[in-house]
Amino acid sequence: MALTLRELEIFKGSALLLSLDVTVDEGEILTVMGPSGSGKSTLLQAIAGHLDTPFSFSGSISIDGTNLASQPPHRRGVGVMFQDALLFEHMTVEQNIMFAMPSAKYQTKSRKREAVAKLLHAVELDEMQHRVVTTLSGGQQSRISLLRTLAAEPQAVLLDEPFSKLDTALRQHIREWTFTQLRERNIPALLVTHDSADAVSAGGQAIELSSC
Numbered sequence: 189m190a191l192t193l194r195e196l197e198i199f200k201g202s203a204l205l206l207s208l209d210v211t212v213d214e215g216e217i218l219t220v221m222g223p224s225g226s227g228k229s230t231l232l233q234a235i236a237g238h239l240d241t242p243f244s245f246s247g248s249i250s251i252d253g254t255n256l257a258s259q260p261p262h263r264r265g266v267g268v269m270f271q272d273a274l275l276f277e278h279m280t281v282e283q284n285i286m287f288a289m290p291s292a293k294y295q296t297k298s299r300k301r302e303a304v305a306k307l308l309h310a311v312e313l314d315e316m317q318h319r320v321v322t323t324l325s326g327g328q329q330s331r332i333s334l335l336r337t338l339a340a341e342p343q344a345v346l347l348d349e350p351f352s353k354l355d356t357a358l359r360q361h362i363r364e365w366t367f368t369q370l371r372e373r374n375i376p377a378l379l380v381t382h383d384s385a386d387a388v389s390a391g392g393q394a395i396e397l398s399s400c
């Protein structure tokens with residue numbers, strides 16, 4: 189799986205906001221930096237299929253050669269993680285992750301439950317399964333949020349400053365953990381951040397957008 193942005197130009201009205209031509213290989217984490225207003229979030233919205241007026245784009249966005257432009261957001265296979273974990277607070281960890289799993293693949297609740305148990309076991313978070321998410325720490329919520337994103341079996345993942353609310357020590361730990369999960373699954377990812385240490389840790393290409 190590779191995510192390719194070919195001659196991508198994003199416009200705000202008639203003004204060019206940014207242009208990019210890059211391929212993010214499988215397991216690569218490409219870092220996108222740049223000043224406030226340079227279009228980082230807009231770029232992620234274009235890839236996820238949420239670009240709205242006054243924005244438009246030309247060029248192509250594809251995963252393994254399949255152009256995403258004609259696909260609605262839920263068919264693109266693109267997972268997104270934000271600053272906030274955005275878990276469903278009234279649900280347990282298990283319910284949160286089950287919610288994201290493709291029903292066509294698992295078909296029954298018990299199969300989904302087994303898959304959640306395996307997923308949590310693989311990352312040594314078994315004891316979290318039945319916890320209500322509001323009882324989890326910030327770092328634990330971040331990890332469950334990533335697992336929920338991965339449970340949907342995305343072909344690419346977009347990370348919109350997902351570590352920015354964590355304190356420094358925890359941030360490093362969660363960052364390494366997140367990148368490892370993505371690399372192990374060979375998922376191409378885009379990371380928007382203001383922290384150059386994130387770019388170093390991501391270890392992929394880095395792009396600096398300029399203010400317009």
Ligand SMILES: Nc1ncnc2c1ncn2[C@@H]1O[C@H](COP(=O)(O)OP(=O)(O)OP(=O)(O)O)[C@@H](O)[C@H]1O
Pocket residue numbers: 200222223224225226227228229230231241242
């Ligand atoms: N709905 C909108 N309508 C009009 N202009 C918008 C809208 N959303 C964003 N913008 C503008 O588009 C430009 C790009 O915004 P964007 O949020 O992508 O920047 P960013 O690089 O992610 O900024 P930050 O680092 O502050 O999050 C900015 O000038 C912003 O003010």
